[in-house]
Amino acid sequence: MTNVNAGLRLDNLPIGKFHRRLVVLVGLGMFWDAFDNTLSSAVLASMLPTGFSTLELNSLFLSATFAGLAIGAAFAGWLSDRVGRGFAFQFNLALFAVFALCASVAPNMEVLIGLRFLMSIGMGAEYVICYGMITEFIPRARRGRYLGVLGFFGGLGVSMSALVGWAVIPALSWRGMFVIGGVGALIAWWLRRKMPESPRWLESRGRYEEAEAVMQRIEKDNGAPIEEVGSAPDANQGADTAEEKADWVPITVLFGRPVIRRTLMALTLTVTCLFGSYIITGWMPTFFVKQGLTVSKSLGFNAAIMSGYVVGPLLCALVADRLGRRRSIMLFGTLAAIFAAIYPFMDAPALIMTVGFILVAMAASFLTLCLGTVPEFFPTAFRFRGGGITQTVGRICLIFSPFIVLGLYNSYGILGVILTVSGMYVAVTLLYAIARVDTSREALERIAQEAETGDAPEGPGAMSTRQRESDAAAGPSRSGPSIS
Structure with missing residues (x-):
């Protein structure tokens, strides 16, 4: 098999x-x-x-x-x-x-x-x-x-x-x-x-019998007829199987052609979502205490912050599949930038708590979708190493983030810190809109083949793939064969 x-x-x-x-x-x-x-x-x-x-x-x-x-x-x-x-x-x-x-x-x-x-x-x-x-x-x-x-x-x-x-x-x-x-x-x-x-x-490691056994167990567990789920039109058969290569590729594939562009995009998304979330949830109360706003010490303020962190992912669950994960990331990144920009100008306790709640919810939504979508950028053979490297870089950046935040605060005050965060959300949202990283099965198949052979994309086939780059997995791929 x-x-x-x-x-x-x-x-x-x-x-x-x-x-x-x-x-x-x-x-x-x-x-x-x-x-x-x-x-x-x-x-x-x-x-x-x-x-x-x-x-x-x-x-x-x-x-x-x-x-x-x-x-x-x-x-x-x-x-x-x-x-x-x-x-x-x-x-x-x-x-x-x-x-x-x-x-x-x-x-x-x-x-x-x-x-x-x-x-x-x-x-x-x-x-x-x-x-x-x-x-x-x-x-x-x-x-x-x-x-x-x-x-x-x-x-x-x-x-x-x-x-x-x-x-x-x-x-x-x-x-x-x-x-x-x-x-x-x-x-x-x-x-x-x-x-x-x-x-x-x-399957990517060539253990086909084990893969088939697990698939049949999953299909049986879901009560789906195996012969129906396991079958597909011939036109679709190559869409996913060619992605699944049994050869081990080194981690350097993440930084070579044709993967480097999506690796850099994944790094940018991960660093921004971790850095923004860390500052908003970890530093904003401290800033307001420094400015004498006692409401930042209250249980109500903390409850607003934490409840936003819970509510945000629920928003993802409601809209991410309807809009597509790419559009949802752009939406929540834009909203996080807007509410981060206006947050320092709130002075009434009710406004601080309300705007703070919305800001944390947007940052949490952006964080959830970025960390969850990044693994889709890479084929199965090195998917987890791609996600692992991006999170490693993000965590390393967090080690230095307190010094960055304190430097910004001492030089420009809270306004400088929060506008920097807002600017990061704006920049990464625009970059993601322009980059249009393709996460269709067709694109991952092509990348897996090129990563194995070391070839760069060329010829009419490569151009047509670029032209068909789709929304980041808004349901079944729009650039590959329909399987719905």
């Missing part, structure tokens, strides 16, 4: 029990990743009065977290493409769960920082793999909705981390937060231990 055609069959498969279970299990991992990632602020603040830590050690704790996240993102991409999605999916979750439990009994801050670094490697990997799993399993026409659902799990983890910290830390100290995060992650690991390997990846 050499023609499983897993990509086409997965895109033809109607949403069913398998997909819903997959999204819940992937979402649980995302929830606990976001929970453990966000507990830093409450945990570090509680350590200072007891003398367990200092401001300097707290800063080192945060730097170790960012460094671990960056390394984890790169490691996840390599491990997923080399060993398999399923193994990497479970390994990274177990990694940060075990080290979270170890962190709960750390004897001093120096040991805790080391454990946090190791824990963060697993957390950084989870984001790459979770978004990649949605790309590989969910049909193209419904993918935007489930990316939004996945983002909702992440936003809920952020919110619950703040709420649980408020209740748990006074009663059980900061150690209780690591216990809760570690135990929760281990439960998620146990629940998703039987998730199947990606048939796309199995």
Whole structure:
């Protein structure tokens, strides 16, 4: 057997029990990743009065977290493409769960920082793999909705981390937060231990019998007749299968022709969405405290910020498949730029909270769609390494972001910081509109072939492909054969 055609069959498969279970299990991992990632602020603040830590050690704790996240993102991409999605999916979750439990009994801050670094490697990997799993399993026409659902799990983890910290830390100290995060992650690991390997990846590695077995299991689980789902007109048969190559390609393919353009676009989207979200959710309250706006200290202000982080991905679930992911990214990027630009001029408490809520919702929507769409830029053979490298660069940028933000604030005030963020959203939205990165199966097939042979696109076929570049996966491809 050499023609499983897993990509086409997965895109033809109607949403069913398998997909819903997959999204819940992937979402649980995302929830606990976001929970453990966000507990830093409450945990570090509680350590200072007891003398367990200092401001300097707290800063080192945060730097170790960012460094671990960056390394984890790169490691996840390599491990997923080399060993398999399923193994990497479970390994990274177990990694940060075990080290979270170890962190709960750390004897001093120096040991805790080391454990946090190791824990963060697993957390950084989870984001790459979770978004990649949605790309590989969910049909193209419904993918935007489930990316939004996945983002909702992440936003809920952020919110619950703040709420649980408020209740748990006074009663059980900061150690209780690591216990809760570690135990929760281990439960998620146990629940998703039987998730199947990606048939796309199995086919790309030449393991056709295994890929066919997984496909039949998924089709049976969804109650779809295998002979109907697995079949397609002859004109479509080459659309996905040619993308699935059994040869391993080196990571340098991401920076050579013909992939470099989409790699740079993926990097730009990832850096912008992470940087913008980090500043808006992490720094804006501090800026307003500096300006004497006491409302920024209130529970209402924090609730508005956090609820926007939950509501934003739900907006993605509602509109992403109707507009297409490319148009949705442009929409939310534009709205984030507009509300970021007007936010510093709000002075009434009600306006600060309302505009702040909308701004955070738009930034969260932009973040969810960018991180979820980037894996679609690359063929199966190096999809996770493409997503991993872009997130690694994004996380590295976050390591230096506090110094950038403080420099802007000291030189130009809050207006300079927020207008810089607004300008970033404007620039990346315009760039994405012009670039029109093609994520159709036809384009990925061509890129996979060229990456394997090292050939650049040429001739009439390459020109026609460029001319047919489509909206970033607004349902079934408009540039490839219709399979709806």
